[in-house]
Amino acid sequence: MSFTQARIYEYFLExxxxxxxxxxxxxxxxxALSASEFAGLKSFILPDLRVSFGDDLRSFNAELLELCKSLxxxxxxxxxxxxxxxxxxxxxxxxxxxxxxxxxxSFAQKIGFGELKDELVRLGYEPVGMVESEGEFSIRGDIVDxxxxxxxxxxxxLFFDDEIESIRxxxxxxxxxxxxxxxxxxxxxxxxNQSKSEFDLSSQKIASLKSDALIxxxxxxxxxxxxxxxxxxxTYRCAFAYEIELDEESADKFNGVGTLPEAAKFRDxxxxxxxxxxxxxxxxxxxxxxxxxxxxxxFGVPKSPNITSIITPLCLNLTSSDEIIVSxxxxxxxxxxxxxxxxxxxxxxxxxxxxxxxxxxxxxxGLESVSVLGARREFVALSYLGxxxxxxxxxxxxxxxxxxxxxxxxxxxDKLGKASFVKLKERVKEKLFIIxxxxxxxxxxxxxxxxxxxxxxxxxxxxxxxxxGFIYTVDQEKxxxxxxxxxxxxxxxxxxxxxxxxxGKTEVAMNAIFACLRxxxxxxxxVPTTLLSAQxxxxxxxxxxxxxxxxxxxxxxxxxxxxxxxxxxxxSKEPCVVVGTHSLLSLGASNLGxxxxxxxxxxxxxxxxxxxxLGARAHLLSxxxxxxxxxxxxxxxHLKTYSTLLTPPEDRLDVxxxxxxxxxxxxxxAINRELRRKGQVFYxxxxxxxxxxxxxxxxxxxxxxxxxxxxxxxDAKTTEDEMMKFMAGExxxxxxxxxxxxxxxxxNANTIIVENAxxxxxxxxxxxxxxxxxxxxxxxxxxxxxxxxxxxxxxxRLVALESNSFLGAGSLLARHDLEIRGGGNLxxxxxxxxxxxIGYSLYLKMLEDEINKLLNQSKEQINDIDMRLAVxxxxxxxxxxxxxxxxxxxxxxxxxxxxxxxYAISGEIEDRFGKLDRYTKQFIELMVIKILAIxxxxxxxxxxxxxxxxxxxxxxxxxxxxxxxxxxxxxxxVSEYLRGLSV
Ligand code: ADP
Numbered sequence: 001m002s003f004t005q006a007r008i009y010e011y012f013l014e015x016x017x018x019x020x021x022x023x024x025x026x027x028x029x030x031x032a033l034s035a036s037e038f039a040g041l042k043s044f045i046l047p048d049l050r051v052s053f054g055d056d057l058r059s060f061n062a063e064l065l066e067l068c069k070s071l072x073x074x075x076x077x078x079x080x081x082x083x084x085x086x087x088x089x090x091x092x093x094x095x096x097x098x099x100x101x102x103x104x105x106s107f108a109q110k111i112g113f114g115e116l117k118d119e120l121v122r123l124g125y126e127p128v129g130m131v132e133s134e135g136e137f138s139i140r141g142d143i144v145d146x147x148x149x150x151x152x153x154x155x156x157x158l159f160f161d162d163e164i165e166s167i168r169x170x171x172x173x174x175x176x177x178x179x180x181x182x183x184x185x186x187x188x189x190x191x192x193n194q195s196k197s198e199f200d201l202s203s204q205k206i207a208s209l210k211s212d213a214l215i216x217x218x219x220x221x222x223x224x225x226x227x228x229x230x231x232x233x234x235t236y237r238c239a240f241a242y243e244i245e246l247d248e249e250s251a252d253k254f255n256g257v258g259t260l261p262e263a264a265k266f267r268d269x270x271x272x273x274x275x276x277x278x279x280x281x282x283x284x285x286x287x288x289x290x291x292x293x294x295x296x297x298x299f300g301v302p303k304s305p306n307i308t309s310i311i312t313p314l315c316l317n318l319t320s321s322d323e324i325i326v327s328x329x330x331x332x333x334x335x336x337x338x339x340x341x342x343x344x345x346x347x348x349x350x351x352x353x354x355x356x357x358x359x360x361x362x363x364x365x366g367l368e369s370v371s372v373l374g375a376r377r378e379f380v381a382l383s384y385l386g387x388x389x390x391x392x393x394x395x396x397x398x399x400x401x402x403x404x405x406x407x408x409x410x411x412x413x414d415k416l417g418k419a420s421f422v423k424l425k426e427r428v429k430e431k432l433f434i435i436x437x438x439x440x441x442x443x444x445x446x447x448x449x450x451x452x453x454x455x456x457x458x459x460x461x462x463x464x465x466x467x468x469g470f471i472y473t474v475d476q477e478k479x480x481x482x483x484x485x486x487x488x489x490x491x492x493x494x495x496x497x498x499x500x501x502x503x504g505k506t507e508v509a510m511n512a513i514f515a516c517l518r519x520x521x522x523x524x525x526x527v528p529t530t531l532l533s534a535q536x537x538x539x540x541x542x543x544x545x546x547x548x549x550x551x552x553x554x555x556x557x558x559x560x561x562x563x564x565x566x567x568x569x570x571x572s573k574e575p576c577v578v579v580g581t582h583s584l585l586s587l588g589a590s591n592l593g594x595x596x597x598x599x600x601x602x603x604x605x606x607x608x609x610x611x612x613x614l615g616a617r618a619h620l621l622s623x624x625x626x627x628x629x630x631x632x633x634x635x636x637x638h639l640k641t642y643s644t645l646l647t648p649p650e651d652r653l654d655v656x657x658x659x660x661x662x663x664x665x666x667x668x669x670a671i672n673r674e675l676r677r678k679g680q681v682f683y684x685x686x687x688x689x690x691x692x693x694x695x696x697x698x699x700x701x702x703x704x705x706x707x708x709x710x711x712x713x714x715d716a717k718t719t720e721d722e723m724m725k726f727m728a729g730e731x732x733x734x735x736x737x738x739x740x741x742x743x744x745x746x747x748n749a750n751t752i753i754v755e756n757a758x759x760x761x762x763x764x765x766x767x768x769x770x771x772x773x774x775x776x777x778x779x780x781x782x783x784x785x786x787x788x789x790x791x792x793x794x795x796x797r798l799v800a801l802e803s804n805s806f807l808g809a810g811s812l813l814a815r816h817d818l819e820i821r822g823g824g825n826l827x828x829x830x831x832x833x834x835x836x837x838i839g840y841s842l843y844l845k846m847l848e849d850e851i852n853k854l855l856n857q858s859k860e861q862i863n864d865i866d867m868r869l870a871v872x873x874x875x876x877x878x879x880x881x882x883x884x885x886x887x888x889x890x891x892x893x894x895x896x897x898x899x900x901x902x903y904a905i906s907g908e909i910e911d912r913f914g915k916l917d918r919y920t921k922q923f924i925e926l927m928v929i930k931i932l933a934i935x936x937x938x939x940x941x942x943x944x945x946x947x948x949x950x951x952x953x954x955x956x957x958x959x960x961x962x963x964x965x966x967x968x969x970x971x972x973x974v975s976e977y978l979r980g981l982s983v
Contacts, residue, residue, distance in 0.1 A: 004028065004242050006263035006318050008035035009325075016041070016080055019236040022087040022257065024244055030331060032084045032241055034314040038289075038325070044074040046085035051092065051223075056213035058220045059658050061803030065134050065190065069149045072100050072188045083236075087244060091253060093229035099192035102150075105157060106184035109164045116144060122199045124190030126219055129882050132172055133803075135190045141879065141914040147172065150188040156911075157185075170911075177911050191218070192226045202226045212666065214659050214785070215799055233257065266318040266325075273326055275300040281324055282306065289314055289327040299328050330471060348887060349761075353403035353411050354382060355839040357864070359390060360414030360421035361403055367394075367883050369874065373944070375967070376919070378874040378890070385413040394874070395923075395930055397887075397894035399864060401841035411836065428834045429846060436850035443494075443639035451492035452593045452617045456484060456515040464514050467546070468507060471650065476504050479643035480511045483621065486641060487515060487594075493619035496636075498626065499645025502652075502745050502774035505623045506536060508645070509596050510543050512621055517549050517575040521593025525579040526611070528602035530555040531723050535745060536579045536598070544577065554580035554587070585610045592618040599624060638855055651776040655769050659757070659798045662784045667753060668701045670782055671733065674751040680726070681733040682752040682771060686759070688713060688737060694755070695735055710736045738768060747775035757783035758790050762797060769801075865933050866940035869948075869974065871967035873922040879913050893927045902927045918968075925971045932978035943970055950977070 008021070012035070023032050029045045036043045047063040047070075057064060067089070074083050075097045103119065105111070120137050121127065128136045131145040131154050138145045142165075147154035153169040156177050167185050170177040194202065205225035206216055213220040232238070233253065240259040271277065278286065278301065288309045290296050296309055318325040348354070352364045362382035369378050370391065379391040380400070392400065403411055414421050456464075461484065465472060472480070479497060486493045499505050509525075516523045525540070527533045537553040544551055552566045558580075566587065569576050573591040578584060585607055592615030600608070600622045636642070660666055674681050685694040688711045695707055708722055708731040726734055727746060734749070738760070752772045757765060765783060773779035783798060790798075835843050880886045889909060896902045906924040910916055916924070933941060933950075940951045948960040948970065962973035 002242055003263050003268045005031055005035040005268045005316055006266035007260050008032050008241055009039050010263045010266055011260045012036045012039035012041050018239045020083045020085060020238040022085060022238055022240045025086050029084050034316045036082050038314055038316050041080055041082045042077060043082045043084055044070050046070055046089050048086035049089040053224060054211045056220045057223045058802040059656055065149055068095060068190055071095060090232050093231050095192055096228055096230040099228050100189055101193045102186050102188050104184050104186050107164055110162055112162045122194045124218060143914055148187040149190060155185050175912050176908055191222050198227055212660055214795060265320045269317050269319045273299055278302050284322055284324050286324045289316060291329050295328045354400045355403045355842050357399045359416060361411050362413060367887060373870040375870045376872040385415040388416040390416060394890040395867060395894055395927060397891045403839040404841060405836050405839055424837055428838060432847050432850045436854055439639060440854055446492060446494050449492040450617055451619050452521055454487040454515050454519045454593055456518055473647045473649055475645040475647050476508050479508045482643055483512050484515060487619055492617060494640050496622050496640055496642040498624045501625045503645040503648055505645060506539050509621060509623060512594055513577050514544060516594040517577060520575050522575060522589045522591045523577040523594040524584060524589060525577060526597040527581060528599045529720055530581060531720055532598060533579050533581055540577060540579060550576035552578040554578055554584050582607050588614055594619045596621045652773060653778050655773040655779045655781045657781045657802045659783045659802055662786055664701050670751055670753060671702055675732055680749040682749055683733055683735045684738050684754040684768060685735055686737050706732045708734050750777050750779040753782045755784050756786055758785045758794055865930055865938060868942035870943050871922055871970055872919055873926045874919055875923055876917050876919045879917055879920055899928050899931050922967055922971060929975050936978055936981045948974055
């Protein structure tokens with residue numbers, strides 16, 4: 001090992017003649033920072049930026065943001081300081097201090113709207129519809145939202161004419177303003193603060209740059225065109241922190257850059273820190289670095305005169321003949337933006353299939369404004385079979401949902417005005433009643449079962465986790481704790497553990513298996529495929545093997561001898577774990593404590609029933625890669641316990657994404673790059689018929705490429721055998737359609753290429769991209785578009801994926817889809833016909849209703865009220881200009897359960913878009929009336945001039961007369977009347 005921390009610490013303890021310290025990569029940056037800061041030097045880090053001239057920098061958005069932010073902080077700091085950078089970053093000219101000149105917006109400042117907009121664009125900020133991440137801004141009415149690079153949260157600037165009336169932070173996930181007003185806000189430019197003439201000049205340069213960027217603009221190519229960037233190597237005093245092997249070209253560039261001398265006194269060290277450690281080194285001066293006091297206690301750091309504790313987040317480990325510096329902190333990982341969007345704006349796109357609760361499957365055409373009886377209202381237009389059009393009032397938007405089914409095929413439209421859909425729903429409902437009853441009966445039976453007592457001592461538990469070789473995510477920790485305490489509770493566990501592939505479910509499950517074996521019981525681990533059995537067997541071997549525990553496997557590939565070994569082990573009552581496919585079902589165990597089952601939905605009904613018979617007192621842990629829909633989880637929580645892993649392990653990197661036109665040379669380069677590092681490639685080609693052509697094209701590009709083609713027409717067994725070979729490295733590239741097996745962990749495949757990406761929905765693209773990047777290697781994703789005409793809108797949506805590799809609205813949507821599908825899986829039972837016919841959303845909604853009804857959770861509610869009030873009520877497009885955002889607000893308002901929710905959304909609209917105008921206010925009032933009406937058992941409300949007519953489900957209708965025929969009077973009259981009924 002090289003003693004890099006020792007070197008850096010020792011050097012900077014004495015000297016301060018280096019301005020920039022060069023290291024190998026991001027990880028080394030963190031190590032160097034701990035050493036230099038502990039030596040007393042304020043330090044700043046640049047990200048590893050591995051680009052070459054002409055690259056589309058959109059795919060490196062995160063690095064550039066960090067770069068500008070860091071440089072700005074570095075320049076701003078007055079005092080002894082050091083900039084630490086991966087050496088490759090400095091191979092390119094970078095923004096200079098002058099480039100990064102900030103601007104300030106202050107309370108009561110006068111600045112024209114247009115002027116501010118231009119200024120922000122010249123600062124490198126991107127105009128968007130809704131601001132979600134750094135470097136974006138949006139303007140709506142009198143409101144400007146800006147997410148400055150230098151701020152943790154975006155700001156919302158409110159104007160009165162051309163004067164700034166207020167500046168406040170707001171929460172990007174909820175889009176709501178925070179209370180406190182700011183005096184002023186400073187904005188750090190992205191790349192550069194350019195004057196008008198500079199901006200024109202660089203725009204011209206960009207236009208003439210040769211590049212394969214899909215959109216040539218400042219965000220993708222500005223880095224190569226902006227004037228005034230500096231060669232930092234020439235400008236600052238640089239030094240390598242340690243010897244680095246450079247290629248020829250770089251070596252030239254770094255000619256003359258020196259290297260810090262070897263450390264004389266200290267050495268880096270990596271040992272485990274235990275109470276014995278301190279005892280052993282009693283003769284030395286020890287400084288212990290720790291995040292907090294409790295960490296000191298947890299590690300059993302003794303109180304002794306030779307030990308000093310220092311509270312700091314730094315992580316440094318050095319030793320010498322008389323001194324030791326150790327850190328209880330874990331090495332810091334690069335911070336990933338872990339923002340979660342809560343607002344989905346693009347839930348419905350024109351042309352999407354939707355399901356209406358009463359009319360069935362139609363297609364979404366868009367929003368339409370229509371005058372009815374002299375009043376203006378908005379409707380959602382849907383098209384049905386034969387082109388029939390349905391106008392759905394926006395206040396009833398809750399009656400439709402996007403159509404989601406498993407097949408991914410094109411659903412067939414229903415016919416308006418036929419009762420067939422209603423009949424179909426009735427039939428589904430009967431089926432669902434039976435399913436719901438079964439689920440509940442099963443749960444009730446389980447409730448009475450005593451479980452085997454499985455327990456683990458604190459010591460063993462900590463030891464097992466410590467040997468994982470990585471740090472558990474918070475979710476993993478919680479899931480593990482919950483599972484272990486349930487196993488020791490005396491009741492039989494029936495738990496669902498869900499989480500994305502590669503998020504560490506198996507690791508969590510192995511805790512339970514370990515506890516089970518240690519408590520003297522046997523465990524069975526069921527998997528749907530031989531492939532998974534091979535994978536899990538390997539995991540079990542590596543984690544449990546070192547404890548000398550017995551691990552067996554049983555599947556298609558087991559020999560007769562192996563089979564009989566498993567049989568006798570299970571019969572002997574000795575503690576062991578057997579992982580296997582359904583063939584394991586026929587064996588049974590004599591001393592069963594735990595059943596783990598992976599991807600339960602892939603097992604047949606009979607097989608699952610057999611599973612339940614295996615051990616009367618055994619605990620059950622089901623794992624699933626598909627999340628549970630939130631709606632259904634409520635009902636299920638009465639029946640099952642569950643744990644969810646939402647966070648990926650820390651070492652996962654964002655997937656580097658490129659959106660490009662289809663081009664042979666690019667594909668060749670991408671594949672070769674992956675092959676060079678001995679990795680594998682997924683290649684998505686979504687047409688079975690043209691797959692052979694795609695294959696020969698790939699072979700033409702790279703003659704020796706070992707290609708495996710798979711699609712749904714190939715039988716399961718062949719698919720599995722071939723995938724085993726792929727896993728074993730016998731192929732380089734998997735050419736497949738998008739629906740081919742996604743549930744397996746293939747950490748060695750880290751490049752995915754998707755042909756015709758523009759034909760996929762954003763949610764699908766997110767899911768496809770999610771198949772790579774499941775290890776600590778940098779993963780790459782190429783979304784290729786054909787040369788047919790793609791609208792600018794579509795281009796923008798695709799390109800947004802490049803700079804947005806982390807969680808945004810898109811991934812939320814992907815999750816939503818997954819959840820819905822997952823819900824269908826959970827129910828299991830071969831209901832796919834019904835699901836195809838009505839879509840998952842409605843299917844689940846109905847199931848949820850049935851379960852709740854059986855559990856007496858809720859009465860059946862009418863939520864479809866016919867409202868024919870002749871008043872103009874709609875969210876004014878002048879207030880909320882973007883159709884998608886308006887639609888989303890309508891959707892949320894229509895789903896509101898009580899008036900408080902409606903008012904909260906109305907407050908949010910005011911906050912995000914400005915003061916509500918008359919029409920919007922009236923729409924809010926209409927939504928309040930809808931809710932009051934539902935509570936009062938109203939079936940319809942209509943009006944004509946001053947006369948209002950209210951029909952009830954089970955009582956005499958009411959006639960009201962309002963003060964005038966004005967809209968606000970009519971609304972007030974209805975709402976007063978309804979409020980009167982509820983007291
Ligand atoms: P899943 O069963 O959800 O697909 P696994 O438990 O098989 O996921 O984990 C996937 C890979 O990630 C395994 O190689 C595992 O060792 C590793 N892993 C699990 N948890 C973590 C973690 N917290 N940090 C780093 N690596 C992890």
